[in-house]
Amino acid sequence: MSTVPINPQVAAHILRCVHCGKVQETADRMFRCTQCSELLEVVYPEWASGAPGFGLRLKEIWRERRGSSLRENSSGVWRFRELLPQVDRQHMVTMCEGNTPLIPLKKAARELRIPNLLVKHQGMNPTGSFKDTGISTAITMAKTEGFSWVCCASTGNTSASVAAYAARAEMKSIVLLPAGQVAAGKLAQALEYGANVLQLRTDFDGCLRVLHEVVRKFSAYLLNSLNPYRIEGQKTVAFELMEQLDWRAPEHVIVPGGNLGNSSALGKGFMELRDLGLIESLPKISIIQAAGANPLVRTMRENGGKELIRVTPETRATAIRIGNPASWRKAVAVLKNTGGTCEEVTEKEIAQAKAELGAEGIGCEPASAATLAGLKKLVAVGFVKSADTVVLVLTGHMLKDVDYMKQLPGQNLLGPMEADSNAVIKTLEQIYARH
Ligand code: F0G
Secondary structure (H helix, E strand, O other): OOOOOOOOOOOOOEEEEOOOOOEEOOOOOOOEOOOOOOEEEEEOHHHHHOOOOHHHHHHHHHHHHOOOOOHHHHOOOHHHHHHOOOOOHHHOOOOOOOOOOEEEOOHHHHHHOOOOEEEEEHHHOOOOEOHHHHHHHHHHHHHHOOOOEEEEEOOOHHHHHHHHHHHHOOOEEEEEEEOOOOOHHHHHHHHHOOOEEEEEOOOHHHHHHHHHHHHHHOOOEEOOOOOHHHHHHHOHHHHHHHHHOOOOOOOEEEEEOOOOHHHHHHHHHHHHHHHOOOOOOOOEEEEEEEOOOOHHHHHHHHHOOOOOOOOOOOOOOHHHOOOOOOOHHHHHHHHHHHOOOEEEEOHHHHHHHHHHHHOOOOOOOHHHHHHHHHHHHHHHOOOOOOOOOEEEEEOEOHHHHHHHHHOOOOOOOOOOOOOOHHHHHHHHHHHHHHO
C-alpha cells in the first residue's frame, strides 16, 4: 500500500471570463460569460498567496506518486491534482490517461539539424488521442453535478473519448458528427462504447452550433473543449512533459490547431508552472493548421488576432477540419504570451511529414503530422534554431485513420500473388536490387 498523502493542498477555484474578466456565480450549460458570452477559464485565487516552496513540494509529491498504484495516482491527470479542481474521489472517472511517452526523433532530427527533437505521443492515451486527459476531468465534474447524460460535437476523437469515459462512468452519451467526415476508426470507437451517434449533414462547426441549441432544452452535460474543465485536464500534458524533461522547458512546443482547445490548455499549463515557480522560462507554443482549415493563421496575419476570420474548412486531416474555432481567443493569448507563432501546411506537406514519421516507426494521424510539416517551415524561416529543444505534440494514434494511409501512392504493398516460395524469392530479389 502507498503511504502517499491524498490531496494535500487542493485550492478552491472560480470560473472567470477570458475576455471581460467577470467572475461567474454559476456556469450556464454552454460555459459562456453571462456578461459578454465569451469562454470561461478556471482560476485558483489562493495560489497567489501560496507559501514559498509550494512548487518544489509539488515536484516531490508528484514524483512519489509515480510509484503508487492508487487509481488517482496512476492517472497522468489526477496525479497532478493540486493544480486541478477539487473533486470527491468517488466521482473521479479515470482510465490511467496521460502517462504518454516522450520519444526522440532521429532521421527528422538529422535532416532538420535539430538534434533535440522529440515527440510527445498523446495518441498513446486509452482511446488513442489527447482528448482523454480533458474528458477525464470534465466528465468527473459532470458526475459531481449529478448528470447522467453527456454530449459533444466532434470530428471523431472527442466522440470516441466521450463514449468510452461515459461507459466507464455508467452514464449515457450523445455525439453529433459531421456525416461522412469522420475517420472510420473513430466512428467505430464511439459505437463500440455505446454512444448514441447522430450524423448530421454539416461540418463540425455546424454540429457544435446545433449542440448549443440542444443543450438548452435537453439535460446533457457538454463535453466539448469550450467546457473549461476539459482544459484543466488537458493542461496536465505540460506538467508531465516537464517532469520528463527534468523541469527544463524546451524552447518550442508545436501543436496542431483545430477548435484550439489543446493549444489553449498547453499554454495554460506552462504558464501556471512558470507562475508557481516550477519552471524558469516558457516554451514558445506554436500552432499548425491545415491550409484548407486555417482560421487562426488568417486571423493572426490579417488582423493580429483581434477578430476571428471564419473559413469554410476543407482538409483530409479530418480531425482539424474546423473553420470557426471556439477557443480562438484563448489560443491568440497563448501565442502572444509565449511568443509562439502559427503556420499553415498543405495536404501534400502533411502527407509527406506523416510518411517521414512512419519511416521512423512513429505512427500518428494526419492532423498530428501537421506539427512536423509546420516545424520544417519554422526552421526554414529561422524561427526554430539548431540549438533549440523542440517537442512536437502528436495528438492521435495512427490506427484512427487507416483509410488516409491506404489512399496514398507509393506503398510497399505487393500482390496478391501466388502462395509460392519461388515467386516470393523472385520478388524479394527485385526489392534487394533496388536498395
Ligand atoms: N489533433 C487531433 C487528432 C484531434 O482530434 C484534434 C481535435 C486536434 C488535433 C485539434 O485539437 O481542437 O483542441 O485544436 N479534434 C476534435 C474532435 C475537434 O472532435 O475530436 P483542438
